[in-house]
Amino acid sequence: MQIGIPDEGSHHLTVVAVVKAGNVSVAATYTFHVGTAGLVSPLAGEDVGHQVPLAAAGPGDLTGATFQYRRADTDAWADIPAAQVTAADSKAVVWPATISGGKLSGLLWDTGALPADGQLQIRTRFEGDDSPAPSEAVSVTLNRVDVLTQLIDLDSIAEPDTAESYALDAAEGRAEADPDVFAPPYLDDGTGKIVAPVTDTAAAPEAGATITLTDIPLDQGSDDGSAEGDPDTDVDAPAGEDGVADPIATQDTTITPVTEKVGHSQAELQSITDEVLLLTEDDIPGASQLVTAAIDAENNRVVVEVPAGNDMVADALGQRYGRDTIAVRVAPEVAALRSSAGRYSDVSPFRGAAAFRSIIPRSDGNFTEYRCTTAFPWTHEGKPYMLTAGHCTSGNGYMDSWNPEVTYAPVAYDNWNNSKGSVKLAGKSYYSGDLSTGKVIDNKYSVSARIYKGGPTGSQTRRVQDRWTTRSKVGQKFCHGGSTTGEVCGWKVTSGKQTVKYGDGTILKNATRAKKNSGTCIYPGDSGGAIYTVLSNGHIYAKGVNSGGLCAGWGIGSDGNDDGWNDDKDCSDATDWDCEILFTDIKLAEDALPGLVKKW
Structure with missing residues (x-):
């Protein structure tokens, strides 16, 4: 058999055997070189990411090679900056890099300094006696997974009003009911509109159908814990506690979502969120560093968090799921995410x-x-x-x-x-x-x-007037009550339906995540605590159940350790990062468990 090879350089030949019965063998791939010398990696037509493997081969008398790149045929060739390239032993590279036995491999080019994705041409310029001309140019596509390094700005997150929260909850219900053609909806901060994306324009009329809201509360409380409420004087629980909650002001309204066509459905994004934290090092290098995963509805993708920058992980995730489907956020504090399982005379x-x-x-x-x-x-x-x-x-x-x-x-x-x-x-x-x-x-x-309020040793309580009947939405504020830290307010929701891998390897699924920039955080012993909002009369709306979080890593305490027990519990100081909390929505609890929150 003769195979025509049109261009010089390195090529892959994939061979399979087919028997008469039609059974096909496992494919075997062979790399070979045509011409005097050329690139071995990358290959023509490849998509490349943050880390580009560089390799070349040629006659045994070659002594060195320099890799070059340009954007287009009309551009001049430029050496890839040696400072952006590392060798297999992590040592710095100097051009020309030494070739041994006609081969040079193990180099990685960090493309972070390139301003934009798009077409790239790469070639090798060789050194040595009777050295060949530069290799044929190889064209590749630079297509990098987004790596996010900026901190979440709580002040820039707008708090949705009650109608927006209920409408978004209804839109989420539509997406969950038909997840193959609907995508996760979101509230557009710029327009104030509910956006209900679809992957098939035929579903747009259903996604954009008007949402009718009836008898929804005007007010479900806030993160202001200053309202006192009525005193707890009952020795026994009053009989009226299981009755109907106090009358509240309500409203009727309609909201019509806008639609847009996107590439990834609710089902696709949710399946990635469910799977990605279960990946092993055999699946992708660096998988053990993955800590959280959540759907970014506005950008129609999944955002995965890692405690330290790792472009190789980003590239591997992009290759597995698609580079427009996933993004990686570098967040050093997530290394300290843990459940906080470890007031006192109940x-x-x-x-x-x-x-x-x-x-x-x-x-x-x-x-x-x-x-x-x-x-x-x-x-x-x-x-x-x-x-x-x-x-x-x-x-x-x-x-x-x-x-x-x-x-x-x-x-x-x-x-x-x-x-x-x-x-x-x-x-x-x-x-x-x-x-x-x-x-x-x-x-x-x-x-x-009732729930306890005040400090960790407080004896005063708040009355549970009602509970939230929608899932938490980004921007909502609330308070938390725990046996270690007492009542702590000033929290703001930053993400919903999150998947998180705790430090002990257990994985929390379908959780809400929130953050605060200063003041007291949550600590060991607060697990299981109450998430709630406070009404102007001092009563509360039940909102969720604390699972865990961080004040990364809970600061350095007076004993020199970061286990949280002797820390000052203030995440404003130099030894701490921002506080984060992970909780289960009370709406999800009432859907999943027999029974409901007891109210009065």
Whole structure:
């Protein structure tokens, strides 16, 4: 067999064997060179990214090579700056680089200094006795995955009003109901419009159909914790707690989304989010560095976070999923993301945002204990329950009050595998974050629709007037109540439906992420705590359940360690980065678990 090779340089020949039955063998690929000397890498027509492998080959008497590039035929050739190239041993490169035995490989060109993607031509200029002319030019396409290094600017994130939140929730419901042709919707900060993208223009009329909102609240509270509310004077939980919540001001309105055609559907982006943190080093080099993944609806892509810059990871993700489908954010603080499982004299009727002991039986007959925080009193079929985070408990465990210590609730439902992370509850097709409920021992103990406020040792409480019935939206503000830090306000949502790999390897799925720039953060023992907004009357709307977060890495404490226990808990100082918190929306909790938040 003769194969015509039209151009000099290096080529790949792929060979398969086909038997009479039509079975095809595994492909074998051979690299060979035509001509006197030329490029081995990259090959003509390739897409290249942040890191471009450079290699050349030629006669054995060649002594050196210099790699050059240009944008177009009309441009002059320029040496690739040696400072942008590293050798296999990470040493600096000097042109001409030494060729040994006619081969030069293991060089990586960092293309970060090139201002724009597009066409590139690359060639090699050789050195040595009777050295050949420069190699034939190889044309490649520079197509880099976006690497984001800027910090999230909380002040630039607008808070949506109630109508926008409800309308966006409805648009998200449409996308989840038909995920193959709908894409994740978003609120356009510039126009104030709900944008409902589609991958097929035939679906545009359905995506852009008017959303009718009826009896939605005018106000669901804020992150202002200064409102006092009414005092908690009840010894027993009042009978009216399970009744209808107090009347509130509502509104009726309609919102019509605008549509646009995009390349990636809800199903495609969600599948990437679900898979990417499960990748191993065998799948892509550097996979172990991947910490979070979330859909960036406005840009129709998935954003993955890593603690340190790694262009090789970015290129590998782009090759796997498509360079316009994924972006990488370099965020050093995510290295410290962890669950915060580790106020103190809560008695029946038990309240939310209180310390409790999680008792987990072990196979040796002993028990493991953790301090966590209750979120909200819960009710199901008229019986009392308590809601907290799933990673605080186990299916065969118990919830004990802190002081005095009494066992008041065996665990009833738990959606967290303590070695893997979020799991789907029976009968549910989706992940529901990090949740657990304990069934309070009826006729012996009860719960009250209140949560603790003030500092870690505070005894005053807030009344749970109602709960959020939509998922959290970017820009919304809230407070958090934990047994370590007490009531901390000033949080702002930065991302929803997030997938996060904690430091212990467990993976949190379908979570909301929020941040604050200064003040007290969350700390060990706050896990399971209450996420809520405060109304002007001091009552609260339940919003979520704390899973974990960081004040990266919780600062350096007085003992010289960064474990958080002796830190000043202030993320404003030089030893800390911004605070972050991860939580499960209360709407998701009520959808996934039997029962609902107890209100009064």
